[in-house]
Amino acid sequence: MAVKTKFELKLGMATREAFGKALVAVGRENRNVVAVDADLSKSTYLNLFAKEFPERFYSCGIAEANMVGVAAGLASAGKIPFAASFSCFVLNKGFEQLRVLAAYPNVNVKIAGTHSGISIGEDGPSQMSVEDISLACSLPGFTVLSPCDEVETAALVRLAAEHIGPVFLRLGRAKAPVVHAPDQEFEIGRSMELTEGSDVTLIATGLMVAEAIRAQEHLESEGISARVIDMHTIKPLDVGAIRRAAAETRAIVVAEEHLVDGGLGVRVAQAVAEISPCPLEFVGIQNTYAESGTPEQLLEKYGLTARDVIAAAYRVLRRKQ
Amino acid sequence: MKQTQNIEELQAISKRIRRHIIEMTGAAKSGHPGGSLSAVEIVVTLYFDVLRHDPERPDWPDRDRFILSKGHGCPVLYAVMAECGYCPVDTLKTLRKLGSPYQGHPDKRFLPVLEASTGSLGQGLSLALGMGAAARREGKDWRVYVVLGDGEIQEGQIWEAAMFGAHHKIDNVVAIVDYNKIQLDGFVKDIMELEPLAEKWRSFGWQAIELDGHDIRALQAAFAQAKGVKGKPTVIIAHTIKGKGVSFMENNPKFHGIAPTTEEVDLALRELT
Numbered sequence: 001m002a003v004k005t006k007f008e009l010k011l012g013m014a015t016r017e018a019f020g021k022a023l024v025a026v027g028r029e030n031r032n033v034v035a036v037d038a039d040l041s042k043s044t045y046l047n048l049f050a051k052e053f054p055e056r057f058y059s060c061g062i063a064e065a066n067m068v069g070v071a072a073g074l075a076s077a078g079k080i081p082f083a084a085s086f087s088c089f090v091l092n093k094g095f096e097q098l099r100v101l102a103a104y105p106n107v108n109v110k111i112a113g114t115h116s117g118i119s120i121g122e123d124g125p126s127q128m129s130v131e132d133i134s135l136a137c138s139l140p141g142f143t144v145l146s147p148c149d150e151v152e153t154a155a156l157v158r159l160a161a162e163h164i165g166p167v168f169l170r171l172g173r174a175k176a177p178v179v180h181a182p183d184q185e186f187e188i189g190r191s192m193e194l195t196e197g198s199d200v201t202l203i204a205t206g207l208m209v210a211e212a213i214r215a216q217e218h219l220e221s222e223g224i225s226a227r228v229i230d231m232h233t234i235k236p237l238d239v240g241a242i243r244r245a246a247a248e249t250r251a252i253v254v255a256e257e258h259l260v261d262g263g264l265g266v267r268v269a270q271a272v273a274e275i276s277p278c279p280l281e282f283v284g285i286q287n288t289y290a291e292s293g294t295p296e297q298l299l300e301k302y303g304l305t306a307r308d309v310i311a312a313a314y315r316v317l318r319r320k321q
Numbered sequence: 322m323k324q325t326q327n328i329e330e331l332q333a334i335s336k337r338i339r340r341h342i343i344e345m346t347g348a349a350k351s352g353h354p355g356g357s358l359s360a361v362e363i364v365v366t367l368y369f370d371v372l373r374h375d376p377e378r379p380d381w382p383d384r385d386r387f388i389l390s391k392g393h394g395c396p397v398l399y400a401v402m403a404e405c406g407y408c409p410v411d412t413l414k415t416l417r418k419l420g421s422p423y424q425g426h427p428d429k430r431f432l433p434v435l436e437a438s439t440g441s442l443g444q445g446l447s448l449a450l451g452m453g454a455a456a457r458r459e460g461k462d463w464r465v466y467v468v469l470g471d472g473e474i475q476e477g478q479i480w481e482a483a484m485f486g487a488h489h490k491i492d493n494v495v496a497i498v499d500y501n502k503i504q505l506d507g508f509v510k511d512i513m514e515l516e517p518l519a520e521k522w523r524s525f526g527w528q529a530i531e532l533d534g535h536d537i538r539a540l541q542a543a544f545a546q547a548k549g550v551k552g553k554p555t556v557i558i559a560h561t562i563k564g565k566g567v568s569f570m571e572n573n574p575k576f577h578g579i580a581p582t583t584e585e586v587d588l589a590l591r592e593l594t
Contacts, residue, residue, distance in 0.1 A: 034458070058454060058489065066447045066481035073451015076437070078382075079458075081451075097444055097478075105429050105438040 020045020087113025087129035117257030134262025197227030390445020391470030443476025472504030487526025534559025
């Protein structure tokens with residue numbers, strides 16, 4: 001792809017809203033696409049689908065385990081169900097069902113987890129999902145997608161519908177800066193190199209992609225050349241791009257709005273360790289839960305800003321051989 | 322295979338299935354004979370009379386679906402499917418052995434003619450209702466049958482699903498509770514009482530039919546009645562006897578999850594002639 005040099009990062013839609021709109025578009029083209037809800041359609045934007053296709057919309061009430069089971073049944077009978085809820089609820093309350101009814105028999109269900117990370121803000125930790133990457137990636141056969149903006153979300157919703165097999169889509173509540181051009185093409189499992197760079201690589205996913213870009217621009221002004229990779233597919237991981245980055249820049253920072261334990265960083269480290277060890281730094285939520293606050297306050301307090309990425313880049317550069 | 326409504330023929334098949342169950346679990350030296358034996362007439366009546374299916378065309382889109390939600394009772398399902406011609410009879414005794422199609426709990430990866438991989442209790446009803454919803458959406462007339470254990474319906478997901486089925490009027494799904502009154506730790510009434518069970522289902526908006534789950538004629542009548550019910554799903558509460566057909570296994574909690582010994586296999590087979 002063409003590597004951009006400047007990003008406007010204009011605030012766009014939240015990825016959950018882009019999901020809701022994209023699902024309507026996909027639904028218009030494929031009548032087998034159906035939606036399954038657990039009383040959060042106004043928050044997940046499944047209500048857009050419900051409005052246009054009421055007969056293809058299944059309300060389950062507040063019952064995530066049954067929601068996943070019903071979705072698996074619909075998929076077993078040839079439908080392409082998108083079940084959506086807050087990420088923490090569908091993955092935690094529905095995990096056993098995701099394991100036994102979706103992953104193990106490799107059923108074609110699509111799970112959309114909105115309100116991931118801590119940027120949901122005021123609602124606090126019971127509604128925040130900081131372990132969903134870890135949980136979803138632990139399910140064999142699952143594809144795990146984590147878009148950073150509205151463009152990528154729309155594309156990945158379409159690709160998820162076309163993909164045969166279970167998919168988890170990680171979506172956010174907060175409005176997300178637009179990173180990608182409207183006509184950008186995407187492929188599941190292929191990361192996006194957003195800037196070329198030779199001193200250090202910044203691998204980011206979700207809302208941390210924009211922060212990585214801001215960090216890159218700052219580093220550039222200080223004479224450091226940073227490669228930025230948008231890792232929109234967490235599983236299967238683009239191991240090739242990671243190993244190239246390890247071999248060529250010899251220093252990597254991974255940034256994610258997720259617990260450091262079990263997140264993207266761990267998966268990147270595994271890929272690097274296997275073939276081309278180099279120093280790594282991990283920007284993510286440490287061994288804790290967050291709290292109520294504005295999204296901006298929380299991202300700052302829990303170390304998820306461009307400043308944190310820059311600091312990590314300097315740390316990793318000091319260890320580079 | 323040939324389907325039949327003849328009671329004597331169905332009873333003879335049931336006896337053959339019971340022999341398989343004893344031989345399979347005996348050879349495996351593990352497994353769940355009691356809850357397999359209690360469900361024999363239910364599963365036999367479905368596969369040999371009620372279900373619209375064709376073992377020659379297991380992926381026929383308009384086939385009726387069967388799900389054994391109480392997956393630990395899989396010996397009865399394997400034996401019935403084998404007798405129907407879906408899978409080999411002569412390897413039934415490889416139950417629970419490495420590489421066998423007859424895994425410890427139903428596993429579609431090893432036996433693709435299964436409709437579902439089950440084993441974690443409480444999940445099959447949601448799956449059945451999702452399938453039923455898909456059939457209704459397509460205007461198809463195939464139906465879904467799902468066998469639940471009595472202990473299994475202590476799981477909360479069952480009641481989430483029960484609400485869903487009634488709310489969405491999924492009248493092409495029939496759940497059968499194999500009410501053999503025994504679960505792993507002992508008698509259901511001592512572990513977690515289910516009564517009043519039919520009233521529970523009715524209050525959740527289901528058509529409930531109670532019957533003797535070993536009475537094939539009653540099962541046939543109930544399945545026919547369920548087909549006529551519109552606007553709500555049906556549950557058949559089948560009162561059964563755990564270990565049915567083998568005197569020393571009947572109503573004996575020990576045989577929930579313990580296989581018969583070689584001597585017990587011989588004794589049981591003598592009773593099942």
